[in-house]
Amino acid sequence: MGRVPHLPDDDAWLLAERRAIGDRIRVTRLRANRTQESVFLAAQISRSSYQAIEAGAADARISTLLRIARVLGVHVTDLLHG
Template sequence: MPSAPPPDWVLTRRRAIGDRIRAARLDANLTQERLAELSGMDRQTINRIEQGHASPLLDNLIRIADALGTPLADLVR
């Protein structure tokens, strides 16, 4: 049985986190492909996280923050 979709406020926060990741990536002058390489992930996953379509694992958020040289708290505040 599939779980219920998350409430709208969760989706809004997820999109905001994706926006912060995208902004940090652009500030670092990185493409999605390069961020994916640096974080050990694939570009499609980075894209889904930035768009708010995927709910990233904490481990992946840590890897993204490390690849961006950004504190994790700055991405999820």
């Protein structure tokens, strides 16, 4: 079985995608006139986890993204694809 090639820009691409998702979460939250606190409390996730996701500094589990999307009143694909 062959190795999966590692693309040179893999890490940069992943970071850029996480930041884009975090930006879409922030914009959606602001459009919904919600504070970070109201979202992370309603989504039942920790403050630090939410802040890291919105900043693009952490990977989010799909269940976490689904909770955030539900709280913000959008479909999860809106956060992933914008």
